[in-house]
Amino acid sequence: MTTSQQEHGQRSPEQAREALHRVRAEVAKAVVGQDAAVSGMIVALLARGHILLEGVPGVAKTLLVRTLATALDVDTKRVQFTPDLMPGDVTGSLVYDSRSSDFEFRPGPVFTNLLLADEINRTPPKTQSSLLEAMEERQVTVDGSPRPLPDPFLVAATQNPVEYEGTYPLPEAQLDRFLLKVVLPVPPREDELEVLRRHAGGFTPRDLAAAGVRPVAGPADLAAGSAALRSVQVAPEVAAYIVDIARATRQSPSLQLGVSPRGATALLGTSRAWAWLNGRGFVTPDDVKALAHGTLAHRLSLRPEAELEGVSVTSVLDSALNAVPVPR
CATH class of the missing domain: 1.10.8.80 (Magnesium chelatase subunit I, C-Terminal domain)
Structure with missing residues (x-):
């Protein structure tokens, strides 16, 4: 790597590949037996796409996204999609500021690097579609003004494959916007035993630092990898x-x-x-x-x-x- 690259935090393709391989090992410190999902999310980030995670409750979908964000040193936010969620709750909205006597934009949770859209099929199509512009254009338009999203930007949406009562299945046009769909299975017996051993030893999903998860890669590695794909x-x-x-x-x-x-x-x-x-x-x-x-x-x-x-x-x-x- 040249001195100029080092000064600007750039990575060579080889360094980026090594760093992204280390991410898998870091995620495994907190998430057991979901290597395919980890690989899928890294592929999606490199290819500038989005991922749909499908699995029954309790197979570590949320933990997986949080742990990956920590290992990649990127910002993450979570939105619980519910029937009463409005588009502005995702994208942000204009709020009147009495001090300036003007409207100011309050960014929604979509302004992040890794957005976990939890149970996306539980919210009506109007709110589901509020993500479409963000996913396709990497921006949101509020009151006629386009607002660019951070880079990198990945939507990791989850859906429950067994509880369909009260859900709004994603239309084909929106499904087509997801680069990948990964099914997170219930882990095999040995992996499930390992989960229990970790919890018995004091592991808590809310404290990733105590589990030893640390940043081993960053946006510069993802940028170098994406450029190398060409x-x-x-x-x-x-x-x-x-x-x-x-x-x-x-x-x-x-x-x-x-x-x-x-x-x-x-x-x-x-x-x-x-x-x-x-x-x-x-x-x-x-x-x-x-x-x-x-x-x-x-x-x-x-x-x-x-x-x-x-x-x-x-x-x-x-x-x-x-x-x-x-x-x-």
Whole structure:
């Protein structure tokens, strides 16, 4: 790294990759057995996308986001989405200041680096959509004035897959804005025993410092990593492989909605990030297959008759992947 880079807090791609690998170890000090979710959030941050976390209550979704923010040394805020939440409660609003006899803008919790949108499907579509501009444009518009959000900016939204009473399912257009969807499973027996051992030893989720979690990377590492993705090569046959997978989903008789071109572009971006994290300057078909389910599954919509027959999105996507020849 040059003297100029050091003075400006810049990182080389190699230093950034090493720092981001250390983040996984730091998060593991507080969160047991959710390595796939940690990797997914790092990929989303590198590819400048957002992530949807799905899991039953109690599988450490909130703890995961808080711990990752600590390890990355970035600001984080949490919004509990409820039926009475208003758009201004997320984006911020104009408030009258009697001292200046004028309106001033009070930023909402969206003005952060890592926003945890907890149970996003419990709030009405009007409030859900207030996040769309923030997610897509990295800004919010209040009273006609655009206000840029901090960089980096990631929305990590959670939804409960079992309690649908009183919820507002995310529309396809909003689901398509999430780069990745990661399912956080109930941990296997050994991991659950480790959770209990830690709690018996005095661990408390509210005190990450006592667990030894410390910042090991920062925004400069994410910026260096994001810049390095542009140099990750994608061979024409690998690009064609991604397109053919997307087109195969559109031809499936079980789906009423296949992968859009935006979805194919998303898979290209996540595959590049995964290749770079694994120390390669080119994307392989294995990278594409490794990220296909996380990047594409939430963009697919089953036909009602296929749902009645017990067909799953996972099986349809597996069929599409198996139907497309892998380039050599």
